[in-house]
Structures are given as C-alpha cells and as structure tokens.
Amino acid sequence: MSKYYPEGLPSNCVLNKVATGCGGTSLEIENMNRDSIITVPSKEIVTEKPEQYPNDRTPNDFILFGVQEGVSKEDVIEYLKNNKVHKIIVVYDSLYKVIDAITELGKRNLKDYFLLIDEIHYVANNYQFRKPAMKRVLSVYKMFDKWCFMTATPTDEEFTLEELKGIRIEVAPFKIEEVNIKNVKTPQVEATTKKLIDDYIENRLQNAHIFVNSVEIIASLIKACGLTNDNCKVVWGEGNKSYKNSIQGIKRSKVGDTAKKINFYTSCSYEGCDVFDEEGQYIIVSDGRKAHTQMDISTSFRQILGRIRNTKYRSEAVHIFKQTRYSETANYEKYKEFTIKQENESLMLVDAFNKCEITQFKEEELNDKYITKEDGVYVLDRNLITCDLRKYKISMHTYGNIAILSEEQEKAGFKTVNLLHQIEPSDFLKRNKDAKVNFKDSFTEYSELRADIFTTLLNPISENRINLIEQAYGTIKDAFNILGTEEVKKLKYNQTSIKRKLIALSDKSNSNKIARILNKSGIKSNEFIPLVDAKNKLKEAYKLVKIDKQPKASDLNNYYMTESLSKRLNGEMVHGLKIIREKFIFN
Numbered sequence: 001m002s003k004y005y006p007e008g009l010p011s012n013c014v015l016n017k018v019a020t021g022c023g024g025t026s027l028e029i030e031n032m033n034r035d036s037i038i039t040v041p042s043k044e045i046v047t048e049k050p051e052q053y054p055n056d057r058t059p060n061d062f063i064l065f066g067v068q069e070g071v072s073k074e075d076v077i078e079y080l081k082n083n084k085v086h087k088i089i090v091v092y093d094s095l096y097k098v099i100d101a102i103t104e105l106g107k108r109n110l111k112d113y114f115l116l117i118d119e120i121h122y123v124a125n126n127y128q129f130r131k132p133a134m135k136r137v138l139s140v141y142k143m144f145d146k147w148c149f150m151t152a153t154p155t156d157e158e159f160t161l162e163e164l165k166g167i168r169i170e171v172a173p174f175k176i177e178e179v180n181i182k183n184v185k186t187p188q189v190e191a192t193t194k195k196l197i198d199d200y201i202e203n204r205l206q207n208a209h210i211f212v213n214s215v216e217i218i219a220s221l222i223k224a225c226g227l228t229n230d231n232c233k234v235v236w237g238e239g240n241k242s243y244k245n246s247i248q249g250i251k252r253s254k255v256g257d258t259a260k261k262i263n264f265y266t267s268c269s270y271e272g273c274d275v276f277d278e279e280g281q282y283i284i285v286s287d288g289r290k291a292h293t294q295m296d297i298s299t300s301f302r303q304i305l306g307r308i309r310n311t312k313y314r315s316e317a318v319h320i321f322k323q324t325r326y327s328e329t330a331n332y333e334k335y336k337e338f339t340i341k342q343e344n345e346s347l348m349l350v351d352a353f354n355k356c357e358i359t360q361f362k363e364e365e366l367n368d369k370y371i372t373k374e375d376g377v378y379v380l381d382r383n384l385i386t387c388d389l390r391k392y393k394i395s396m397h398t399y400g401n402i403a404i405l406s407e408e409q410e411k412a413g414f415k416t417v418n419l420l421h422q423i424e425p426s427d428f429l430k431r432n433k434d435a436k437v438n439f440k441d442s443f444t445e446y447s448e449l450r451a452d453i454f455t456t457l458l459n460p461i462s463e464n465r466i467n468l469i470e471q472a473y474g475t476i477k478d479a480f481n482i483l484g485t486e487e488v489k490k491l492k493y494n495q496t497s498i499k500r501k502l503i504a505l506s507d508k509s510n511s512n513k514i515a516r517i518l519n520k521s522g523i524k525s526n527e528f529i530p531l532v533d534a535k536n537k538l539k540e541a542y543k544l545v546k547i548d549k550q551p552k553a554s555d556l557n558n559y560y561m562t563e564s565l566s567k568r569l570n571g572e573m574v575h576g577l578k579i580i581r582e583k584f585i586f587n
Contacts, residue, residue: 004173008027008028009148010170017151018172020152020302020305024118025116028116036087036114039091048256065083066088066090068094092123110143116147117148149164152302155390190217208262209259211284218266229249232263232264233260234251235265278310280313281313282311283320285319332393335581343380354378370385439495450466475499499520500517513545514559521537521541525581530569531576559582560577561581564577
C-alpha cells in the first residue's frame with residue numbers, strides 16, 4: 001500500500017482499496033507525520049491491532065491506543081498527555097469519547113487529526129441495526145479537515161447511503177485475487193454442513209473455517225457433531241449475553257487464537273480481523289430461513305475470503321446455502337418501483353404532518369421503522385429505505401435462484417461452480433431426532449420453572465434451562481409474562497394466535513396493531529391472497545383489536561400496496577390481490 005501512497009492515505013474521499021489485507025489501516029497507523037483517529041466496526045479489531053505494535057516500522061515507545069466500552073474519556077486524555085504522536089483506534093460507538101477528550105484537553109485542534117473511517121461498507125450493511133452509531137460516524141467526519149472512508153468492498157452504487165453520495169471515489173491500483181466458489185444448494189443447510197464437518201474430522205488434513213452469522217446454528221452443529229475444545233474454535237461477539245462465555249461447552253475464542261480442525265466465526269469477524277492457518281479452507285453458510293445469515297455477495301464474501309492471511313487455499317471456497325421460497329415470484333424491479341412510489345407519497349404526508357395540515361392523523365400512526373422525529377420535525381429516513389431495498393434484493397432476489405446467485409458472485413469477481421446436495425432420510429432423522437421441541441411441552445416446563453422463581457434464582461441449572469427455552473421460542477417469555485398460563489391454554493398453545501394476542505395487547509395505535517396482526521397472519525410480499533381470505537384475516541384482526549366493523553377486502557389497501565389479480569386455484573378462477581409490499585405509513 002505504501003508503494004502507491006508514499007505520503008499516506010488520500011484525503012476527503014471514499015478509498016476503494018480493492019484487496020483485503022493490503023495494509024491500508026497499517027499505513028495510517030504507522031504514518032508518524034500526523035495524528036490519526038482510526039474508527040473500526042468491532043471490538044475484536046480494537047483489541048487485536050494494538051497488540052501488533054510497536055513493530056520495526058514504528059518507534060520503540062510507540063503506542064496504538066484502543067478505545068471501546070470500558071475505556072473512559074479520562075483514559076483517553078491521559079494517553080493524549082503522555083504521547084507525542086497520537087494514534088487512536090476506536091469502535092464506532094465510542095468515537096464521541098475521543099472527540100470529547102481532544103476538545104476538553106485543548107492541546108491540539110481536532111481539525112489537525114486525520115480521521116480514517118475503516119470498513120465503511122459495514123456502516124451500510126448494519127445501518128438498520130445500529131442506526132445511532134452509524135449516523136454519528138456518517139456525520140462527525142465534517143468536524144475534520146482531512147478524512148477518508150475506506151473499504152475493500154464498496155457497496156453497490158444503487159445502495160449508497162445519502163451521506164456518502166457525491167463524495168469522490170478513489171480506486172487503489174490493486175488487482176482482485178480470483179476465487180473459485182463451489183455453491184452447494186441444499187434443502188437442509190445444517191445437515192449438509194454437519195456431513196462436511198464429519199468429513200474434515202475423519203478424512204481431511206485441512207482445517208475448516210466456517211463463516212455463519214448465527215450462534216444458534218453453530219451451537220446446533222457443535223452438539224450434532226460432538227465437537228470439543230480440543231478440535232473446535234468459535235468466535236462470536238463479546239456483547240452476545242445469551243452466549244457470554246461458551247456455546248455447548250466450547251469456550252469463546254479470539255480471532256487470532258490458534259486455529260483448530262473446525263473453526264466457526266460470526267459476523268463480528270468478517271471485517272478487519274486476521275486469521276493465520278496455512279491449512280485453512282473457507283466455508284460460507286447461508287440459511288434461507290434465517291435472513292441474518294444471508295450475505296451481500298459484493299461485500300461480505302470478499303471480506304470473508306481475505307480473512308485467512310496465509311492459507312494455501314485462498315483461491316477456493318465452499319458456499320452452502322438454501323434458496324428462499326420466493327424463487328419464482330420475487331421481482332426486485334417491481335418491488336423497487338412500488339417502493340419509490342410509496343416513498344414519494346410518504347414524503348408528501350410527512351411534509352403535511354410538519355406543517356400541521358393533517359389533523360385527523362395521530363403521531364403514533366406513523367410507521368416508526370422509517371419515520372423519526374428529529375428536533376421536532378418529522379423525517380423520512382431514506383437510508384432505511386435503501387437498506388430495505390438492499391435486504392429485499394439479497395433475501396428475495398439473490399438467494400431466490402442459484403443462477404441469480406452465481407450471476408451476482410461473478411459480477412463481484414468470483415468464479416462459480418453450482419452443486420446440489422440432497423439429504424437422505426436417514427441423514428435427516430439422525431440430524432433432527434432431538435433438534436425440535438414441541439411448543440406446548442416447552443411452555444409447560446417453562447411455566448413450572450418460572451413459577452418456582454426462588455428456587456430458580458438459587459439454581460444456575462434451572463436458569464440455564466429457562467434461557468435455552470427462551471432462545472428456542474422468542475415469544476415464550478412474553479406469553480408467560482403478559483398472557484399467563486391459562487390464556488395460553490385457551491389459545492391451545494397455537495403460536496400464531498399467541499403472537500396476535502400479544503400484538504392486540506400492545507400500546508401501538510389500532511392501525512399499527514392491525515398491520516402487525518395481518519403480517520403475523522401470513523400475508524407476505526409477492527404473494528397472492530384470495531378476496532375471501534383477505535376478508536377473513538381482516539375480520540380476525542378487527543376482532544382482536546375490538547373494532548366493530550365489517551371488513552371489505554379493499555381495506556387491505558390501508559396496510560399494503562396491492563394489485564388486483566385473478567388466479568386459477570384448484571381448477572377454478574379466483575379473484576384476489578397480489579401483495580406488493582407493506583406501506584410506510586398506516587392511516
């Protein structure tokens with residue numbers, strides 16, 4: 001990297017460094033001619049990078065100071081006082097502490113620091129989930145005279161965040177390394193992955209490095225394969241309280257810890273972390289049933305496939321995936337068209353709200369997924385709409401068809417081979433014998449454990465059992481706390497009925513309640529619903545929120561964008577509606 005940028009990283013641009021592991025971050029850290037603040041997405045990077053210094057390219061007394069949760073503003077001030085050159089690496093969430101410390105000390109001007117926002121693709125990928133921290137990063141760079149957004153995997157131009165539009169893009173003169181990906185399409189992701197793990201343990205000299213953004217899938221595979229601390233390493237986010245220290249008896253590891261035969265990594269390890277294993281082989285797992293495991297081909301894949309720095313197999317990878325059930329119906333262009341139309345209509349409504357021109361609506365009827373109130377003004381967050389489009393394209397479009405998946409991979413510079421993997425009945429039975437538990441039985445045990453709360457508080461085993469049941473069924477805690485055992489019995493332990501009842505008892509407006517009940521009833525984008533079914537679902541929703549009104553199928557247009565459609569079902573022509581997407585504002 002220094003060969004192409006001898007004076008240091010370029011300023012006031014988005015730098016596409018093209019290749020992961022090319023030394024872009026190190027170049028700024030080791031530039032002793034200026035003070036720098038390097039912002040990164042994960043605690044793992046902040047922990048590991050300072051351990052690599054000083055080196056033969058820095059002074060013997062050089063300190064790279066890491067700032068994350070647990071490091072106070074006073075700690076930062078102490079570092080600033082005692083070091084001639086300031087090099088600070090900080091997680092996005094703690095950037096404000098560094099700025100406050102520099103400002104409070106007042107020895108140097110904030111504008112004299114160079115701000116490097118590293119792994120900027122992470123901001124786009126995680127904007128929906130960490131909006132406050134991401135917005136801070138996207139706005140604070142204006143406080144500096146010199147700054148640089150850097151990534152090896154820029155987001156598609158279509159999904160550029162508003163704050164980054166118009167910023168100059170510089171592409172480093174590196175060549176993308178060619179990687180061959182074997183796409184293994186399977187109806188049972190975990191069962192296929194288990195067979196591959198068994199093969200590595202029994203027959204292969206190489207080590208498996210499995211990248212899957214689901215602690216639950218990792219836990220299930222550890223149990224199914226009988227893995228131990230001797231042959232398995234697992235890296236997951238430090239902030240995951242459900243699995244703080246171990247998963248199925250496997251202790252949490254750091255990215256840089258010695259590789260073992262089987263190595264698992266969640267998304268906390270996808271950016272900026274270094275793995276060393278000459279025998280390491282890449283395995284990427286995406287489960288079509290779990291949206292958070294599906295990855296943006298242009299960003300996450302390229303990041304993952306640069307993590308093992310010294311592997312002999314860096315030019316090959318296996319991708320195990322299950323396609324989504326929308327393979328025949330997903331139409332991204334139509335979804336985008338309707339989204340843009342809805343955005344324009346919503347902007348007019350938000351403007352009317354701000355001017356107090358609409359009095360018949362209430363504030364709580366605004367959909368809080370997209371619309372927020374900032375400094376007393378309603379704002380439609382276009383970044384969230386961009387994220388929504390991107391998420392739809394990944395889940396419904398990219399993973400909807402193996403041909404489209406390969407096309408997206410090849411556009412990102414990969415070569416692909418597509419394979420199919422079918423699970424035999426004996427494999428399925430062996431894998432799933434104890435994997436699923438009955439909700440009624442789980443709720444009965446959970447109720448007994450929670451009823452004897454004093455015993456539970458004194459018994460870590462009982463507490464762990466409660467946690468495991470809550471992880472298996474996300475609604476079980478609210479079902480017990482809010483509905484109670486008798487009401488759950490009346491609902492015949494039906495999870496859909498329980499979810500609807502919980503929504504009906506929430507503090508949302510009736511419009512929002514109805515919309516959420518309809519969503520829980522199974523109405524989904526890109527699906528057809530007969531008019532009679534639409535009326536019945538609306539009737540049930542009205543009943544739950546205690547609205548005395550006879551439903552009409554057209555009422556569905558209050559909550560969804562639809563198209564009238566007739567379809568032949570069971571040999572008969574049926575009139576109904578094609579659901580395009582959920583509306584932004586429920587009114």
